[in-house]
Amino acid sequence: MSAYASLAAHFGRIAAMSNAVGILQWDSDTMMPKGAAASRAESLALLRVLQHEMAADARIGDWLEEAGGDATLGEWERANLREIRRVWTAQTALPADLVEASSKAISACEMAWRQAREDSDFPGLRPYLAEVLHLQREAGAAKGERLGLSPYDALLNDYEPGGRSATIDALFDDLAAFLPGFTQEALEAQARRPTPAPLEGPFPVEAQRGLGQRIMAALGYDFSRGRLDVSTHPFCGGADNDVRITTRYDEADFAKALMGVIHETGHALYEQGRPAAYMNQPVGQARGMVLHESQSLLMEMQACRSPEFLDFAAPLMREAFGASGPDWQADALWRRYTRIERGFIRVDADEVTYPAHVILRYRLEKALIADALPLAELPAAWNAGMKELLGTVPPNDRLGCLQDIHWPSGGWGYFPTYTLGAIAAAQLFDAACRAEPDALPGIARGDFAPLVGWLRTHVHGQGARFSTDELLTRATGRPLDAGMFKAHLARRYLG
Amino acid sequence: MSAYASLAAHFGRIAAMSNAVGILQWDSDTMMPKGAAASRAESLALLRVLQHEMAADARIGDWLEEAGGDATLGEWERANLREIRRVWTAQTALPADLVEASSKAISACEMAWRQAREDSDFPGLRPYLAEVLHLQREAGAAKGERLGLSPYDALLNDYEPGGRSATIDALFDDLAAFLPGFTQEALEAQARRPTPAPLEGPFPVEAQRGLGQRIMAALGYDFSRGRLDVSTHPFCGGADNDVRITTRYDEADFAKALMGVIHETGHALYEQGRPAAYMNQPVGQARGMVLHESQSLLMEMQACRSPEFLDFAAPLMREAFGASGPDWQADALWRRYTRIERGFIRVDADEVTYPAHVILRYRLEKALIADALPLAELPAAWNAGMKELLGTVPPNDRLGCLQDIHWPSGGWGYFPTYTLGAIAAAQLFDAACRAEPDALPGIARGDFAPLVGWLRTHVHGQGARFSTDELLTRATGRPLDAGMFKAHLARRYLG
Known part of the structure; x- marks a missing residue:
């Protein structure tokens, strides 16, 4: 052999x-x-x-x-x-005792975090988080030494191979300068339109599940190699040729589960579309978290919050819930699903305000790893960043720096991939629509094949063959670039 | 350490x-x-x-x-x-090349069997089955050499540690002498009563599942350490503290799924009741297949085809399916669920005729392993045995020697445990009812705690601490003995 x-x-x-x-x-x-x-x-x-x-x-x-x-x-x-x-x-790269110490510190910190978040008690979390941070810094240093990278870049590299903070700094500084003014303008445009009242439920779980499955099938999800189930925290997981997604249902608001299903279906299409001949090899895996998140956000934000999608989906929604009337017309639903607001919680944020949450976390975690910010000052730094980037300050740490599990669970270096993914999504969707003129009109008919076919060829089927920037350059003509993301936001929210 | x-x-x-x-x-x-x-x-x-x-x-x-x-x-x-x-x-005990050859032969034979059964084509299966038999014989010889056992006893020992064909011969010869006359007598007694028409369905799957779960809970199944799901072939599986059972639903006949659920719950109670302190150790496992099958049959045949059980269950059945009338009274349902008939298929057999199917298979597989019966003569020997033991001959091999997957899949030595389990079930149920006078009256109230408490102490909680015969002697005063099984049949079918 x-x-x-x-x-x-x-x-x-x-x-x-x-x-x-x-x-x-x-x-x-x-x-x-x-x-x-x-x-x-x-x-x-x-x-x-x-x-x-x-x-x-x-x-x-x-x-x-x-x-x-x-x-x-x-x-x-x-x-x-x-x-x-x-x-x-x-x-x-990591000595076994560091792996073990890190695993123990994370278990303890996650447990402390659940309580500290409930009590809005950052001091209660601090010693546990300090230990996790210390060990993440050591891990970053050990990996960085092998790879010739700074500790933070070495951590980032685990989630996004080839990702570098120098590039992210440039992208995020540009967005951070753009977003506050843009958000204000978009909110003003929105305020000139009437605020829609909530749609009247309840929306039975079975009807929601049926609607979700129908839209998954339209998106090209292969049910012979996956399943849809329920979990507390929605995810895309499973195995090769067995890509399982989950959601959770709220009978008062069907859009949460539906948009969650579409998001996870975006991840699943990437996994199901990896190259069959290399399915069980490293080169056959997804390239990294930036492109992974780009695929979920391309479906959720670019494709399925478009007016074209609601032309297709509004009749299915009315049928699923036996609903009718002006609130259930495609244009009214589209306005509803593109509303924005300044909030404290990242996971509830819309696509306009989401990057601000991410930029804040990225800047803070980079400073913490570099020992440029004392951990004790995290809450104050968080609130100052919220004020600067979002124009709003959380009333307590539960709604502030305690909201996410990423830091307690050792996911340092992960946060930036969310917004880099959103940027890549806009860039790829634009390229797909230019290359396949039927992509958007197809969505209005429930035919995602032109769009997904392009993604299969240019993203999913490439596995880890190229770096993220090389794949993006081959697919869109340029490396990661926020231009299309900003243009998309302007078209949708100021148009 | x-x-x-x-x-x-x-x-x-x-x-x-x-x-x-x-x-x-x-x-x-x-x-x-x-x-x-x-x-x-x-x-x-x-x-x-x-x-x-x-x-x-x-x-x-x-x-x-x-x-x-x-x-x-x-x-x-x-x-x-x-x-x-x-x-x-x-x-x-087994050389690696024998394990590998056996695994390959079994895969090929199982595939050939599916086709051969469909086509009722024993000659088509024969070369594949000959290879499996040859390798089973070698495996039995290799294990037997290590254990000082005959090849057949060595195979049997894998499923029932300590099981010996000399003991089984005596038990089965006795039953084989008893059953043909008894079956005739029981069928004559049954013929003097009117044949009930089928209950009118359909019985919706959701209602069947609800009824099954209610009865599982009454039996003492712990849903915090298990689940009920659906599969083509019902089984009890899963893991320590995670004992999952399955059933399949027929909307025309709810009793099949319900009795299946009760059978698998009997297995599950054994698994859930194994000693907690040794749950992950060999001594904490179930003793063997005889006691395992005794626990499923004790629940299915002894406890839950009793008049007392139907006193408890008939109102639940009526409620589940919105049914009423004389056919749905406890006594009518009891008569229905204790009907017997001479059939060709083991898995469809009632408790009176089932042992004949097993004795036939036991005698044949023992002769085949000992090379005392040429494989080519299996169909003829099968039909002669059916004539002798059941008084009926299948019209083809699909309904005869091709019906079970056990031999193609290498499960030689497994068959006798079914009937040894039925014998142990009668013996244990009798001892439980004598030791706990409230066991049967409790069942009529839906209170299985007296019965299950006794089983927990005398069977489940003992794990593999004793041999089967030692456990039976401690629990019932004697080793495995068909007396109670015969007495039970006489009481139920001639009484």
Whole structure:
């Protein structure tokens, strides 16, 4: 067996393990009875240790060296070697005692966070968060040393390979200068229109589920390789050829679940559309979190808050809920689903105000990792940033710096990918609509094939073959660029 | 760490792996989309190989040797060492190439069987089945050599540790002499009563599910450590503290699903009632398939086809389906659910005729393993046995020797446990009712606590601490004995 074949077989086994973990994690969040939590935690911990051991196997280094000189390999195989090396480096960069200490600190901090958030008690969280931060900084330093990156860039690199804070700074500074004035202008335009009263429910769960499934099918989701279920926190998970999404239903407001389903379907289309021949290889995985988030936001924000989508969806909504009248016409629904407001909570934010939440978190976490901001000053810095970027200050830390689980759970470096994803979504959607003139008109007919076909070719089917910027340049003519995002916002909210 | 502690930790990890396999297998049968089958098969194969490697670990032998001299161990710990040795011996008895050849032969034979059964084509199956039989014989010989057992007893021992064909021969010869005359007599008694017309459906799935869950709860099933779902072939599976059962619904006949739910609940009560302190250790597992089947049949046949059960359940059935009238009274329902008939198909058989199906299969598989019956003569031997034991001959092999998957799938030695379980069920139910005079009256009120409390103490909570016969002797005063089973049949069907 050639060194390349040995690597491919080995990473195929790692994928088989990762698929097992993915389904068990999905089950924990959707199906598992409460009393099984402790047994399940042991199974997942065991499988994750084995997966780590497989991905850190010393033979990988020898195989990589030998395969590097294999002149028979094609372009995909060479890209696979590059991705294998990336995965292997990440798995071997951290000393085992740091991994263990970090895992314990995160468990303790997550538990403390649940209570601290409830009590709006930042001082109660601080010692736990300080420990997580300290260990994240160490992890960033250890990885950074291997990769020649700053600690923050090394952390970011785990979620967005190739992502660099220098690039993000430029993009976010530009947006931070643009957004406050734009938001004010958009709110003023909105104030000139009447505020719609809430649609009258209840909207039965079964009807919501049926509507969601119908729209998933229209978007091109393959139900023979996935499922739709219910969980407290919606997600897209599962395994290769088994991409499962979840939502949660509110009988008073069907739009939350529906827009959530569309968002997760965007993620799922990326996963289902990865290259079949490399499905279980590193090069066949999604490129990174920026492009992943771009696919969910392209569907949720670009495609499915368009007037064209509501031309298609309004009759389905009326049919699902037996509704009628002027509030249920496409244009009224479109106005309703493109309303904006200044809020405190990121996950409830609209597409205009969302970037401000992200820019704030990005700036703060970068400063914390660089030790340029004392942790004790986080609440004050948060509130000052909210004032600057959003023009509003939360009344307490529960609605402020305690709202997200990312920092307590060790997800430092993740936040910027949300807004980078929104930027990429606008750029890709624009390119798709230019390349496929039937993309938007198709949506109005419920035919997403022109749009999704383009995404399959230019994004999903490329796996991790190119860097994010290289993929974007091939697909749209330029690397990540906020121009289309700003143009999209102006068209939709000032038009 | 002491040798015993090392063993306990190691087998705890094996249990964590086994729990992962259990949930993934459950998911394959209940939730998995079709397109995931190939990926899932790879994950399951990988996890099973790892589980086998862990259970065959050479260190286990050293730890066992050292722990054998540990005077600080209590009775449960010593029983755990005995069970650990049993598991380890079973895992190491077979050469790897035999395991692999057997696994391949079984996959091919199962596929051939599906077609052969459809076509009623025994000659088409024969070469595949011959290969499976040959490898089972080799496996039995290899295990038998390690254990000092005949090949058939060594195969049987995998399902029923300590089970021996000499004992089974005596029990089954006695039953084989008793049943043909008894069946004739019971059918004549039944013929003197009017044949009930079918109950008028449809019985909506949701109402059936609700009724099933209500009765599961009455039986003492713990929904915080399990679930009820739907699968093509009902089973009890899952993991420690996560005991999941399935059923399938027929809207024309609710009794099939309900009796299936009760049967699987009997299995589940055993699994949920295993000793908490040894839940992930070999001594904390169910003793074997005879006692397992005894718990499902005790619930399905002894407790829940009793007049007392129908006193409790008839009002729930009427309520669930909005039914009324004389057909829905407890006595009429009881007559309906204790009707018997001579049939060709084992899985459709009632408790009077079921043992004949099992005795036939037991005699045939024992002869085949011993090379005392040429495989080519199986159909003729099957039909002769059906004539002798059941007084009826199937018109073709589809309804005859091709009906069960057990032989194609390598389950040689499994069949006798069904009827040994029915015998143990009658014996245990009788002892429970004598020890707990409120057991039967309790059932009439929907209070299963007296019965289940006794089972928890005398069966479930004992795990694999004793042999089947020792457990039965402690619980009922004697080893496995068909007397109570025959008395039960006489009381119910001739009374």
